Amino acid sequence: MTDAAPSPSPAVLARSAVPATLVGAGAAVLLVGIDELAHLLHEVWWSHLPDALGVDGDARWWAALILTLTGALVGLTLWKAPGHGGHDTATVELASPPLPLRTLPGVAVALVLGLAGGVSLGPEGPIIMVATGLTVVAYRRFLPAVPLPVVLMISTAAMLGAMLGTPVAAALVLTSVLGGNVPGQLWDRLFTPLVAAGAASVVYHLLGGASWDMGLPDYTAQWVDLLSASVIASVGAALGAAAAWTFTPAHRAFRRLRHPLLYVTVGGAVLGVLALIGGQITMFKGAEETAELLADLDSYTVGALALIVVVKLAAIVVSGASGFRGGRIFPAMFTGVALGAFAHALVPGIPLTLAVASGVLGVVFAVGRDGWLALFGGVLICGAVTVLPILCVAALPVWLVLTRAPHMLVHEEPAEASEPPAVPTR
Template sequence: MSIDDGHRTSATTVRRLVVLSLPAVVIGVVSALVLFVVEELAAILQSALWEGLPNVAGFDADSAWWIFTVLTLTGLAVGLAIWLLPGHGGRDSALTELIAPPLPLSALPSLALVTVLALAGGVSLGPESPIIAINTGILVAVFARFWPGVSVQLIVLITAAATIGALFGTPVAAALVFTGVVGTMAAGQALWDKLFLPLLAAGAGAVTMSLLTQPSFAVPMPSYDSIAAIDLLSATVIAVFAALLGIGAAAVFPLVHRTFRLLRHPVLYVTVGGMVLGVLGIIGGPITLFKGLEQTATLVIDRDEYDSGQLVVIVAVKIVALLVAASAGFRGGRIFPAVFIGTAIGVLANALVPGIPIVVAIAGGVLGMVLAISRDGWIALFIAVAVTGSVTVLAVLCIAILPAWLLVSRAPEMLVHAPVERTVGHRPSGRSSGDAHHSAR
């Protein structure tokens, strides 16, 4: 290519990026607004279920019978929605990557409903997967109507980046995640050019979300300003241990998914899933319920109130709860619960060996667990630093991630690849529901 050709190509790329900048900002703002609305609706329902109703009726919201009742009824409500509503609650989260092809608009209301129900009802899943699916479905449809020249692939990429930026309150998370994604696209184009629009959308999403609320993963912890040589070993051992637990969960995930599907009907297997989550909630206590963000902060702040035996129970219960929630047909992501599990592992390590700085212990636990669940080193590093609020610990994590990644890279993903068999009332379809479409009979 001549110099003139290079200049013309560069100028064309710049013009294209400028033209698409405004749509990218709009995508960022819309993605954050949708996230905010869904989370606010879930928060209102959660408050009614776990505070308002118990206060009015005069009973303890943390009582065993109420935890079991709410989670069982949540499973029943989600199962009915998947069975009866148009779109059937979107795709089965167990079969779906974080970034997936867009759903039709008809599937989005039921997906939003089952997401709100799960978040409010105490199910151990996060909002990331369904929110990305909802935003992608809306924005692909809007652009197809008003700006058909923009490719669907680009809209999906920008929307996912915007949603991740809004979820984590910073575009840095999206930039790290999408460095690997865009690296396989548009050969010959500079990496910055590929990242520009997703980063712009992520920035708009993060700013919008910050204006509406204050999303933060940071948990109050003692400062960590200097690295000791032993911290490298401590973080590595904890990260490897957490990664092994995550790998074990991923290995049995397809089996758990198949076991629930033996019940054949979504009302049955999701309701039973809710019942199992209710029993787990009784065993682990309220700290093991919900997506885990607020519970992560509570666990760290109140860590002196838990002995090592209680912490082992919390870790075990939350891992099983994540497996059950993700396998039984509930819609949601796995990163938020993984952060809680990793934090609990770090708190446990600090309880067993108090000499390990709590920042190092939690960072190592989060790194290993998120790495095993998400299979993304960038996002694991980012979240581990974000939770601890320590930039200093990043250098330690860059060492600790090597053996953990060597284990994870050879292990199964926490994803079900096998097709779902025909079930009562359903027929397989990859367009709008991973559980399969309802078929009236």
């Protein structure tokens, strides 16, 4: 066995906290800025423009039209913007290689268009790309001695802290995704990233960022809940695994159209068809839709909730596979909430809080393939730490369900993995 790398001194750690705090604050400002831009464009597309045209902005046909238009605009961005929209988020993990500075505006434009247009993807992939690109430039300019893997950990942790409102998720994700890339004791390695995540969380809340508190009822565990949670979570995992099985074939099918303007526009049109079936509740990243679904739960039948689950999973696959830029964790959390609501409606004796947390555990585990993040997501949504012991047990059968299931990630051949996407210009 080799000796572990020596721990840095307290003075070194303290000095590293200063730039990390600035990165965290910057990540929160960046996230709020992207959210505001997407909100402004959302208001134009879904309120001002329908009012000007004298049409119903809540109509399903309007949603189908806007999704198709969004596909065309994102496709145009991937075609013409420098860097072609950055990494295809269907092919990279949350922490992806840093991009050149000139690429970042195109990534941000594609993200804002997708968020405003109703695409079933969250901000997590592209916004981490933007944060990482800016952070790498800053560290290379002012602190060039900091290793690149450490810079990636800091920027990723900062954005996770801002998006999820707490540094806990960053710590959990980094222990499994990034922690092994840097020598040294675990908590020494996590100190600076957690400073960034903590600063991002605080600044994001101070800037009025959205909360994940859904106001679910208090929960008290019962013995039977072990079975209920395991069944719901396992069903969620099986549904997520089924979606993951279709992801790579769908990605290849869209890429047969060759040109990004074509395959992303077609993806938007397919999402429009799904919106005609499931309504606007099955669109967008899912945070606001989660609150809407739970607030108006009594108005949904068992069949309607089942339809929402199926349509949303299909929308996640199409959105990611057709070239839109965005993450799949946020919409997976909404899908898990809808599955939990379905289970509660089907068997009212199952506590709603437990059902929702279990659904999130199963679906997020299948889509993100990170058990820590899945457990955290279940607790975050229900707001009750008393559900955590039950979820820890329910995670075991979920693990078995997913043992041989594919990841919702496309592994491209080297000739296909280069950016920009192939276009008929040769």
